[in-house]
Structure formats: C-alpha cells, structure tokens
Amino acid sequence: MEEIEKIREIERTEAEKLKERTRLKREKEKVDEFEKFTVECPECGSHTLVRDYERAELVCSDCGLVIDENFIDQGPEWRAFDHDQRMKRSRVGAPMTYTIHDKGLSTMIDWRNRDSYGKTISSKNRAQLYRLRKWQRRIRVSNATERNLAFALSELDRMASALGLSRNVRETAAVVYRKAVDKNLIRGRSIEGVAAAALYAACRQCNVPRTLDEIAEVSRVSRKEIGRTYRFVSRELALKLMPTSPIDYIPRFCSGLNLKGEVQAKGIEILRQAAEKELTSGRGPTGVAAAAIYIASILCGDRRTQREVADVAGVTEVTIRNRYKELAEELDIEIIL
Amino acid sequence: MESTINIENVVASTKLAEEFDLHKIEAELEGAEYNKEKFPGLVYRVKSPRAAFLIFTSGKVVCTGAKNVDDVRTVITNMAQTLKSIGFENIDLEPEIHVQNIVASADLKTDLNLNAIALGLGLENIEYEPEQFPGLVYRIKQPKVVVLIFSSGKLVVTGGKSPEECEEGVRIVREQLENMGLL
Numbered sequence: 001m002e003e004i005e006k007i008r009e010i011e012r013t014e015a016e017k018l019k020e021r022t023r024l025k026r027e028k029e030k031v032d033e034f035e036k037f038t039v040e041c042p043e044c045g046s047h048t049l050v051r052d053y054e055r056a057e058l059v060c061s062d063c064g065l066v067i068d069e070n071f072i073d074q075g076p077e078w079r080a081f082d083h084d085q086r087m088k089r090s091r092v093g094a095p096m097t098y099t100i101h102d103k104g105l106s107t108m109i110d111w112r113n114r115d116s117y118g119k120t121i122s123s124k125n126r127a128q129l130y131r132l133r134k135w136q137r138r139i140r141v142s143n144a145t146e147r148n149l150a151f152a153l154s155e156l157d158r159m160a161s162a163l164g165l166s167r168n169v170r171e172t173a174a175v176v177y178r179k180a181v182d183k184n185l186i187r188g189r190s191i192e193g194v195a196a197a198a199l200y201a202a203c204r205q206c207n208v209p210r211t212l213d214e215i216a217e218v219s220r221v222s223r224k225e226i227g228r229t230y231r232f233v234s235r236e237l238a239l240k241l242m243p244t245s246p247i248d249y250i251p252r253f254c255s256g257l258n259l260k261g262e263v264q265a266k267g268i269e270i271l272r273q274a275a276e277k278e279l280t281s282g283r284g285p286t287g288v289a290a291a292a293i294y295i296a297s298i299l300c301g302d303r304r305t306q307r308e309v310a311d312v313a314g315v316t317e318v319t320i321r322n323r324y325k326e327l328a329e330e331l332d333i334e335i336i337l
Numbered sequence: 338m339e340s341t342i343n344i345e346n347v348v349a350s351t352k353l354a355e356e357f358d359l360h361k362i363e364a365e366l367e368g369a370e371y372n373k374e375k376f377p378g379l380v381y382r383v384k385s386p387r388a389a390f391l392i393f394t395s396g397k398v399v400c401t402g403a404k405n406v407d408d409v410r411t412v413i414t415n416m417a418q419t420l421k422s423i424g425f426e427n428i429d430l431e432p433e434i435h436v437q438n439i440v441a442s443a444d445l446k447t448d449l450n451l452n453a454i455a456l457g458l459g460l461e462n463i464e465y466e467p468e469q470f471p472g473l474v475y476r477i478k479q480p481k482v483v484v485l486i487f488s489s490g491k492l493v494v495t496g497g498k499s500p501e502e503c504e505e506g507v508r509i510v511r512e513q514l515e516n517m518g519l520l
Contacts, residue, residue: 212468227469240460243452243467278450282471282488 101150162218173202197230246289266296291323354396482506
C-alpha cells in the first residue's frame with residue numbers, strides 16, 4: 001500500500017519536473033526576446049536606459065524614447081516605518097547563497113511547539129512533529145554527492161573564516177567549487193585540495209589575492225598540492241586569471257606592519273614606476289611588494305626591519321635584500337641607512 | 338641557414354631484443370644499476386658520447402641525455418654491440434629508433450615583459466604564475482610543443498619530435514612577439 005503510494009508520488013513529481021522544465025524553456029525564450037529590448041534602445045542603440053519608478057516608464061537617456069511603460073513594480077505591497085514592522089510584514093527569508101549545499105533553499109520545522117495561531121500543540125501531535133522534524137533534517141542531505149558537497153563547502157567556510165575573507169569571496173569560491181564538481185574534476189583528488197584551490201582562485205578573482213603559503217597554512221594540503229590542483233582546475237574551467245599584481249598586496253602588508261597611509265601610498269607609487277620600467281617580470285609579486293614597502297618605510301621615516309617585512313610578506317630577508325637593491329638602482333632611490 | 342636553437346637533450350626509444358634477462362646484464366655489465374623495487378628497468382650510463390639507457394625485460398630500451406639525433410644513433414649502435422659481446426644473441430644491430438622528445442634552448446637576446454606577453458598571447462594558451470615559477474609556459478598546438486619564456490629573453494622548447502619542430506616553435510614565438518611589438 002505504501003509502496004504504491006510512493007510510486008505514485010514519484011510519478012507525480014516526475015511529471016511536475018517535466019512540466020517545469022518545458023515551462024522554464026518557454027519562459028527563457030520569451031525572456032531572450034525581451035532581453036534584447038530591455039538592454040538597448042531600439043532607436044539609437046544606446047545602453048543607458050533609465051527606469052523612472054514614479055511614472056513606471058523605461059526611458060532611453062540619450063534619445064528620450066519611452067521603451068516600456070506601466071512596468072510592474074516587483075516590491076512588496078506593504079509599507080513599514082521601522083525595523084520591527086518590516087520584520088513582521090516581510091514574507092521572505094534569508095537570501096539564496098551558494099555557500100550552503102542546498103543553496104539555502106531548504107526549510108526546517110521550528111523547535112517551538114506552537115501552531116500558526118500561537119496555541120501550543122497537543123501532546124499527541126507533538127510526537128509526530130518531533131518525527132517530522134527529524135526526517136526533514138535527514139532529507140536535507142540526500143545522496144553521496146550532496147554529502148561530499150556539504151563537506152567541501154563547510155571546509156571552504158572554515159578556511160575563509162580563518163583567513164577573514166568577505167562574503168563575496170566565499171560565494172565566488174563556492175561557485176568555483178560547484179563548477180569543478182559539475183565538470184567532475186574532483187575525481188582522484190582530495191576534496192580539501194580542490195576546495196583550497198577554489199579559494200585561492202576566488203581570492204585572485206576578487207582582487208584580494210592570498211599567497212599560496214597563507215592558504216596552505218589554513219588548509220590540510222601542502223602548498224605544492226594546492227598549486228598543482230589550482231593550475232589543473234583553472235585550466236579545465238578556463239578561469240582567465242591575470243598573474244597577481246604586487247600592488248594588490250600592499251594594503252594588507254602595510255596594515256600588518258602598522259604603517260601609516262603615507263607609506264602605503266609611497267609603496268604603490270614605487271610599484272607603479274617599477275611596472276612601467278618592467279622590473280617586475282618573472283619576480284614573485286610578494287617579494288617585490290615587500291621590497292617596495294621596505295623602501296617606502298625608510299623613505300617616510302617609519303622604518304621597519306627587513307625581518308619584520310619578510311615575516312609579514314612570507315618571503316625571506318634575502319629576497320627583500322635582492323629586490324630592494326634592484327628597485328633602488330633602477331628607480332634612482334637613495335637609501336639612507 | 339643559421340640554426341637559432343641549441344639542442345640540450347634527445348630522448349629516444351627502440352627495441353633491441355625480444356626479451357632481456359636484467360640480472361644477467363647487471364652481472365656482466367659494469368656500472369649497471371638495477372633496483373627491482375624502485376624501478377623495473379635497469380639503468381646503464383655511457384661515457385662518450387654521454388648518455389643513459391633504461392633497459393627493460395621486454396627488450397625495449399630508452400636512451401636519454403644525448404645532445405643530438407646522430408649521437409643517439411651512435412650510442413644505440415654501441416649499446417647493441419656491447420650487449421652482443423656480453424653474450425645475447427638475438428640483438429638487433431640496426432634497430433628502428435623513435436625520437437620521443439627533444440629539449441632545446443634558444444635566446445631572443447632582449448628583455449621581455451612577461452605580463453604583457455601573457456595578455457598578448459591570450460590567457461587560454463598561457464600559464465604564468467610568478468609566485469610559483471618565474472617562466473611563462475606557452476603551449477603551441479601546431480607543432481605540439483611547449484615553450485618556456487623567461488624575462489631574460491631565453492627560451493626552452495620541449496616536446497618536439499624533431500629539431501625542425503623545435504625551430505618552428507621558436508619561430509612562431511618570435512613572430513608573435515614581433516607582431517605584438519614586444520620584442
């Protein structure tokens with residue numbers, strides 16, 4: 001009896017899924033036509049279109065053509081005058097995020113045993129509710145793929161927290177990891193390795209690069225392994241990432257050394273000159289950045305020793321010595337010791 | 338025509354017999370290294386011209402370290418003679434030699450800006466990670482070679498099956514860099 005029900009349930013969901021798929025395809029076609037004219041003006045071809053919410057019009061700001069009018073406002077139908085009211089009236093929950101394996105879309109039954117009117121639930125139904133809650137929690141992770149994905153995303157979260165990365169870097173890393181899973185690149189590699197590589201790629205993509213050493217510190221895998229995995233993943237996913245610029249490291253290293261803003265600005269200036277004279281080719285960007293900071297700190301009077309700068313940058317003192325001599329020579333900077 | 342490259346290493350494979358008794362070779366041949374657990378082949382180094390041989394039980398032999406294709410031929414023929422003199426009868430004295438890989442170096446004689454080259458040649462065919470390796474890795478599809486470009490202007494071409502392929506690789510790189518005005 002139960003099995004027949006289950007089969008019927010499965011058939012129903014399959015039919016629904018098929019309908020959903022065809023519906024989405026048709027909508028996409030409609031939207032594609034629409035897209036063409038919500039993105040550019042049909043008369044002058046300009047892309048600067050302005051939505052006027054007072055008159056509900058979509059206007060081209062170059063030729064003044066009204067492209068669409070009476071468009072539908074997609075906001076809520078209520079107004080709220082303070083935070084509590086807004087929370088009470090709002091019907092939506094947390095935004096969708098790629099950093100959770102079910103994209104933040106699953107729900108759970110609240111622990112408070114009250115129904116929607118506020119009345120406590122009878123003890124008979126309380127046991128049923130308890131079982132429903134247990135099953136709802138278990139269904140969230142349905143198969144091995146999801147379990148691995150959940151593990152990988154929690155690993156990403158842990159590493160990102162250890163490095164103090166912002167929300168958008170985490171989302172980017174989660175998206176990169178999901179793409180890697182889709183292309184079946186995890187096969188034969190450790191999950192932590194690919195997660196670390198995805199995080200490294202995300203940091204670079206968001207212009208807040210973290211050195212391989214820094215990521216290796218918070219990850220279970222070695223720096224060499226992360227580098228290898230990163231090269232493989234970025235090749236397979238065609239992530240076009242520019243080599244890291246030393247300028248991106250300056251703010252972080254400077255604040256790590258408690259240097260004034262003046263030193264930071266001077267460091268960036270030195271690096272810009274160095275880039276113009278093509279002195280940074282083939283040199284590790286952290287080394288060059290460290291040397292630039294060392295020179296800037298001397299020039300601005302707020303000296304730091306080579307050892308301090310080396311520690312913050314994750315390079316050796318010898319590297320700083322070699323790089324700063326090159327920079328000072330080419331850029332004609334006098335180092336007063 | 339002046340050759341722009343210097344060949345540094347040639348790797349070739351050939352078949353000298355139907356099978357080999359590696360223990361016998363190890364016993365008879367002086368300087369042969371054979372650690373069965375570490376590597377299934379026997380390693381034998383030759384002094385002039387300098388080369389190394391990997392000899393396997395299947396009778397197949399791999400020769401590395403030679404500086405040009407002619408040397409490979411000489412060295413393999415010598416090896417065949419040596420093996421025959423030890424006491425192996427069915428040695429092929431004129432075996433068919435397949436060159437598997439040629440590594441060559443070249444010099445463009447000018448400093449290069451690798452960042453600009455990475456952008457110019459297209460990030461799809463390029464691997465440039467200054468944090469990990471100072472050279473830029475450029476994979477060419479036709480001929481199928483890999484060129485390592487360094488900021489000093491020196492190049493390393495590898496993966497070619499003939500010296501011509503390596504020269505072609507260098508020529509392509511030079512041409513593309515000239516087109517981009519980076520040379």
